[in-house]
Structures are given as structure tokens and as C-alpha cells.
Amino acid sequence: MISVAVVTGGGHGIGRALCRRLARDGAKVVVADIEADAAAKVATEIGGVARQLDVSDESALNLLVEEVESTIGPIEMFISNAGVGFGDGRSGAVSAEGGMHAIDDRWSACWNVNVMAQVYAARAVIPRMLQRGGGYIINTASAAGLLSQIGDAAYSATKHASVGFTESLAINYGDDGIKVSVVCPQAVATRMIGMEDDSNATEGGFGGNEVDGILQADVVADIIVDQALEGRFMILTHPQVATYIQRKTGDYDRWIAGMRKFRRSLAK
Numbered sequence: 001m002i003s004v005a006v007v008t009g010g011g012h013g014i015g016r017a018l019c020r021r022l023a024r025d026g027a028k029v030v031v032a033d034i035e036a037d038a039a040a041k042v043a044t045e046i047g048g049v050a051r052q053l054d055v056s057d058e059s060a061l062n063l064l065v066e067e068v069e070s071t072i073g074p075i076e077m078f079i080s081n082a083g084v085g086f087g088d089g090r091s092g093a094v095s096a097e098g099g100m101h102a103i104d105d106r107w108s109a110c111w112n113v114n115v116m117a118q119v120y121a122a123r124a125v126i127p128r129m130l131q132r133g134g135g136y137i138i139n140t141a142s143a144a145g146l147l148s149q150i151g152d153a154a155y156s157a158t159k160h161a162s163v164g165f166t167e168s169l170a171i172n173y174g175d176d177g178i179k180v181s182v183v184c185p186q187a188v189a190t191r192m193i194g195m196e197d198d199s200n201a202t203e204g205g206f207g208g209n210e211v212d213g214i215l216q217a218d219v220v221a222d223i224i225v226d227q228a229l230e231g232r233f234m235i236l237t238h239p240q241v242a243t244y245i246q247r248k249t250g251d252y253d254r255w256i257a258g259m260r261k262f263r264r265s266l267a268k
């Protein structure tokens, strides 16, 4: 049983489902989210602790880790789950404009939340875990970090970076008892893809309500926790992703041609 767990982005979607699952298992869960109200609601429901946190602020993250360890207990599991994606702007993959989201630069937002926040968390927590002889680090990337997200270059690139960074953690600290996992889901019914449940989902495409094998957040959370506890590094909540990776690495140029064809079909 996990004693103390921190889940970033715990106020909604996959993070909220992870908080619920870990609390059911008996963990003391710290629900950390930039949205204070959402974090408070989840914490009240599960008997956990809510903390307002912008994961891209390293000093705030350090303070949270310090405070949790001194007032609640040693963090046994840290899940860097918060993530953002905005879609390419009008100028496509090189876009810097905010579009429908009031942000100056979607590239920096994706970089800071999807990548650097995971670096900050690892920097804050791993030295403490090493002293104690173990712990769990779980980073949520995406299937877009192994394959690609058509229509979102910043999301795809930063999720690839998240996978690469998490590989380094697993290679560096696996011998010291730190269990490191990276989570690479395809579509999950959350706000991120415009839905909180999958009642209107249809099979087949990508994005909106037409998605390839969409899963509910609670199903995904169970797979993540079960496989992390087994010590698995690569957590593929959608098994078809393993086949897609094999096709990609088996013949990269053929895969790119296939993705171009898929993109053309989406544009129709």
C-alpha cells in the first residue's frame, strides 16, 4: 500500500481518477492543481489534502514537497500528471499565437507544464527517495510522445521530451530502488479532448468526439496504478499503441506517409 502520494493535475480527468484510486487503496493523497476549487472538491470527496500549485513554478513545487514531507509524511509516490495542449494555431506547427486560449506562447506553456514541471518534481523528490531507499515516480506523457498528435506540434514535441526525460530517470535511478514509469495513453474522456465522459464517443478518428478506442479516466487510472506497482516502465493504457510503435520504428518513412494520408482524411 502507498502511504503518501502527490498527484499533480489532480483536480480533473485522469489526475482526479488517480486520486480516487489511490485513496481507495488507503493512501494519504495530496491533490495538487492550479485550480484550487477543483483540488478542494476532489480532496473533500476522498478524504485527502488539497494544495493549489502551478507545477511550472519550481520554487512553489519545492515548497509543496517540503511542506508535505514535514506535515504529512515522506512522499512514496509522486505523479506528475498535469499537462496542457492547445492545438496548432493559424500558422500551423510553427505557431506562437494564443488562438482561443489567452496565452502568449503555446510552446512555452507546453514546455513548462509538460516537461520542466516533471524535471522540477524529480529534482525535489528523488534525492529524498534515495535517502529512504525507494519510491515511485510516475510521469504522464502521451501516445503523442511516442507517435504524434496531428494538429499539435508543441504537444507532440513536449510529450516526446517527457518520454525521453523519464527514460533517463529510469536508467539512472532504477538500480537505487526508484521505480519510474511513463504513461502514454491515447484518447481518454476528459476535458482535454472536450469531454468528461465517453457517452457520445464514436470509434474511428482522432480529436473531438470521434476517437480511436477512447477510455474512461477511472479505467485508465486503474491500469496506471496497477502497472506502476508491478514496476513497469512503459504504461500503455491503450494496447494498440504497442502495434503502432512497432510499425513506426519498423519503417519510419512508411509511417510518415501513413500519417500524411490520415491528416488529409481528417481535413476533408
Ligand SMILES: NC(=O)c1ccc[n+]([C@@H]2O[C@H](COP(=O)([O-])OP(=O)(O)OC[C@H]3O[C@@H](n4cnc5c(N)ncnc54)[C@H](O)[C@@H]3O)[C@@H](O)[C@H]2O)c1
Binding pocket: 008, 009, 010, 011, 012, 013, 014, 015, 032, 033, 034, 035, 038, 053, 054, 055, 056, 081, 082, 083, 084, 085, 113, 140, 141, 142, 143, 184, 185, 186, 187, 188, 189, 190, 191, 192, 193
Ligand atoms: N485525455 C487524453 O486523451 C490524454 C491522452 C494522453 C495523455 N493525456 C495526458 O494526461 C494528463 C492529464 O490530462 P487530462 O486528460 O486528465 O486533462 P484535464 O484537462 O482533465 O486535466 C489536467 C489537469 O491539470 C491541471 N493543470 C493544468 N496546468 C497546470 C499547472 N500549470 N499546474 C498544476 N495543474 C495544472 C488542470 O487544472 C487539470 O486539473 C495530461 O498530462 C495529458 O497531456 C491525456
